[in-house]
Amino acid sequence: MKVPSLRAQAVATVAVLAAGFALVFFYAPLDAEGFIQKIFYLHVPLAICSLAGFVVAGIHAIRHLRSGDAVHDARSYVSIHLSVIFGIAVLVTGSIWARAEWGKWWVWDEPTLVSFLIVFLLYATYYPLRYAIEDRERQARYASVFAITAGAFVPLNFLAVRLAEPLIHPRTFSSAGGLPGSMLLTFLVCLAGMALLWLSLVRFELAAKSASARLSRLRRALEGEAYAPPPAGSRIAPGIPSRTASASWMSDPTTPRI
């Protein structure tokens, strides 16, 4: 299957998101909770895409460890990066919804939001973890180990938190009969839009990294000995290496290891 060009995918993302929001505001019926309920169409797709992104990152991490190809590490890094950003949006929209529903900005007896907070806090440590390891290949390997461990942690965490709290998070899918047809359609379109947004942002970020890595390689080839790579700790994000260059050329061998 031929992958669509990034431009086509970006256009499709904007179109589907616009359609989704149009449905939210003009088509979906009002619930008993009123207009604020419509944040559900933003909050839940963000949450689903974020969690799916963490799982995808774990899969890329497994592929990276098995093949040693740094491309998978770059994909894993970017997936976690975007899922963490989506996670911030989940927590903010969830907080707004909680404020409207129950009058408080944060509620502890609401297991899905709390589980998500814990998962978010865990993945947020991905960055200091990468910063702390200087050797590029080791950094990539350890990051992949972390992504796999964290991926195994997510379902356990949700199980544990759910058992700890009485259930008052809106169970919109398991109420009798599920969502009515119009709400389900709106939700699915919004979910598709968010998924496309996530995929497009991942591709954009990977393309940007690939371009800057190629630029660095060209500069190095041009300037030779005069080329000064950025200091080892200042860029933690993995560049996308060419198949011929070694993945760890960016690590500075003279930096002292503590």
Next chain:
Amino acid sequence: MRARTSSFRAFEAILAKDLRVELRTLQSVPAMVLFAVTTFVLFRYGLDRSALSGSLAAGVLLATVLFAAILAINRLFVAERDEGGFDAIRLAPVDGTALLAAKATALVVYLLVLEAIALPVFAVFFLDSWAGLAPLAGVLALADLGLAATGVLVSAIAANSRARDLLVPLVLLPLLVPVMIAAAGASEPLLAAGGPSYGGIAKWLAILALYDVTFLLVGYAVYDFLLED
């Protein structure tokens, strides 16, 4: 006599070495015990209570044990990194998981010794009845396995990094939240004011067991990648 595989002999040797070193240098366990007792005092004043029961008691005890465990986890692989232990295990014709298993077992031993001292101190400080202590020790032992499983992984990752002491608590604490939830859930009825009760404890023990198995398996699966140079 049953023939032993070289991996098992390596595991035994590393475990014996670690325990012997700890016995001679006493660098982890006394610090953990002192930390735990001081933290109990802090909690007494922080919560403004001289008697604890139920969820408060479970929370104070488990939070203290968790933070004391981090003290031990911080220094679990330091000697290996400084003295070339990682190289040695790479060169030796044994499975790298022998090192993982030995370190995890050593950590469990440290935690058991900690609890053997801290639990009676906790009871003397805060509890009215000692009846719940024996089943509580069982819950703590199960939690120790989970602490060891994830602690060894995070310790190995952090051992080769720059901000080692910062990284361990940062990465480990979110990973330990399910252990805290399940252990506190199981401990709370054991420490109830009217005496221990066992209602609903099975599901928390099941979660602890599931956590232990999951992270022991994950550690076994990924460990070789942590040992690579």
